[in-house]
Amino acid sequence: MDEVIAYGEQAAVPDDGRFTGIFDGGRGATVTLRQDGATLTGCYVDNGGFEGGTLLGSVADGVARVVWDDHGSGVDGTALFVIDSRGHLNGVRFNGGSRTRWGGAPAPEGTTTPCSEAQAPANPIADALESAGEVTLYGILFDFDQATLRPESEVVLRQLRDALQASPGGRVTIEGHTDAVGGDAYNRDLSQRRAESVVAWLAVNGVDRARLTPVGKGEAEPVADNATADGRALNRRVEVRRE
Secondary structure (H helix, E strand, C coil), X not given: CCCCCCCCCCCCCCCCCCCCEEEEEECCEEEEEEEECCEEEEEEEEHHHCEEEEEEEEEECCEEEXXXXXXXXXXXXXXXXXXXXXXXXXXXXXXXXEEEECCCCECCCCCCCCCCCCCCCCCHHHXXXXXXXXXXXXXXXXXXXXXXXXXHHHHHHHHHHHHHHHCCCCCEEEEEECXXXXXXXXXXXXXXXXXXXXXXXXXXXXXXXXXXXXXXXXXXXXXXXXXXXXXXXXXXXEEEEEC
């Protein structure tokens, strides 16, 4: 595991649409991203165009955390991206126990992908719940080691509220997940309190509380390697599932 020690104050990174574009994904792959505020959608093509899928995630503090879903094989996983000073996409992709680099320079002008000209869904959370019955949300953020929602979470919370209000008949589970820093019992409690905070926000903002079940999963269901900082960042998430 690599460790870096740095001194000084990090400059704020504007979340200004910098992830929008088509990028070389390496080995014949392309990654298409479309950023709308804190929301990130897109698609990717692998293996020279024979494989590919979709991306959904959020951007905070200049870092994109996404879930990828390979529609050809049913395989899915998580990824973390940044845009470097050259405008290149730099990231890592997790699939079970594997961790690989993902990204590269902006693709040549004229490059197209299956979603490069397609219209983004008006509400990608509603679209994911409708098609898959579940969605992983990285844009719901909490104060460090607390269950207090950060103000920038409201963008994704409003999308989730609108998605649930558009389909008012069913119950959903709101799951909190943590990384593996700290004890298991502590993380279960923290994730439970975070799930309850999301439920409380939704209830105050027009979703029937009886439809919502908060569940704290703690560190029990990692989607990436807890031995790395990027893996831990991807393990900290909220998942929403139809019951």
